[in-house]
Amino acid sequence: MRYTKDDIHKISIYKLLEAIGMRRVDLVSDDVELYYTPYRNDSEPKFIVDDLARKWYDQVTGKSGDIRDLARLIAKGADRDDIDGYIVRKANEYEKIQELRAMSRRLMEPETFDVDYDKIHLTTFMKALGQPKPLMADGNILYYKAPYSNDENRTIAVNTITNCWHDTKSKKQGNIFTLVWHMIGSSNISEIKRYIVAEMSAMNKNLALNRTELEKTEIPKKKRGMRL
Structure with missing residues (x-):
């Protein structure tokens, strides 16, 4: 899948985080995930992402927001002038990586049909x-x-x-x-x-x-x- 600016409301926050190198630390519940804060060097994970509500919450500062609010905090240089473009580019980078991983698994991993x-x-x-x-x-x-x-x-x-x-x-x-x-x-x-x-x-x-x-x-x- 390839996103455009019209798809921003469909893009999950975790895709933006994964694209910038952040990895989930823990799964709090089915739709709530815990990360290290992407715009601070915290010693403990304090950044909550609610994938169902498409919202994030900073446990240290009390700030919260959507994917655009997060992008404004992590974008650098010229990317700050086009936040929507930055989000779309990062989300597409994430999708491309997932496609390559899936292709690699299909080539390298064994078939699973006969396993009980x-x-x-x-x-x-x-x-x-x-x-x-x-x-x-x-x-x-x-x-x-x-x-x-x-x-x-x-x-x-x-x-x-x-x-x-x-x-x-x-x-x-x-x-x-x-x-x-x-x-x-x-x-x-x-x-x-x-x-x-x-x-x-x-x-x-x-x-x-x-x-x-x-x-x-x-x-x-x-x-x-x-x-x-």
């Missing part, structure tokens, strides 16, 4: 994400760092019986699909499936490689001599 996703245990998926062991366990409930948050203290609880999870600090919950949705910020089921398969495939390849290396380093057994 219901049989993928969340505990196994957490291993694929780099968390081989839970932080703690309480019966059939295992606790892990929340993979969609940069907050080291944010955790999720995984029920090994139901194969579902919930965030220990918020109402986020669900299955493997909703977990990945919160991680990648996309509700596109094809993208979610590709992400799952890519992570699982990478883990399986590493396991196979480690086994091969182990076999190479094993000391060969001493052959018995023949008795005459």
Whole structure:
């Protein structure tokens, strides 16, 4: 998709933020996201974006506004003379990057049609994400760092019986699909499936490689001599 100035009311604030290099720190709720403030060097994320309302809020100053108000604060040089043009250009840059990423995934990632996703245990998926062991366990409930948050203290609880999870600090919950949705910020089921398969495939390849290396380093057994 390519935007024009007539489409500014359709452009999400997060697209402008992503285009200037800002990354979401946390997903507060389904439509509310947390960022570092793009026009200050804060040590903590204090910038709230409500994607549904298309509004932003600065927790430090109390300021709020829409995408044009934000653009006026972050635009530099000649871009300040054409705020709408600046927004459109940045939004189109974001779209182009997403298209290139999607093309790259289609070329590099495995097909997902034959995978039985219901049989993928969340505990196994957490291993694929780099968390081989839970932080703690309480019966059939295992606790892990929340993979969609940069907050080291944010955790999720995984029920090994139901194969579902919930965030220990918020109402986020669900299955493997909703977990990945919160991680990648996309509700596109094809993208979610590709992400799952890519992570699982990478883990399986590493396991196979480690086994091969182990076999190479094993000391060969001493052959018995023949008795005459």
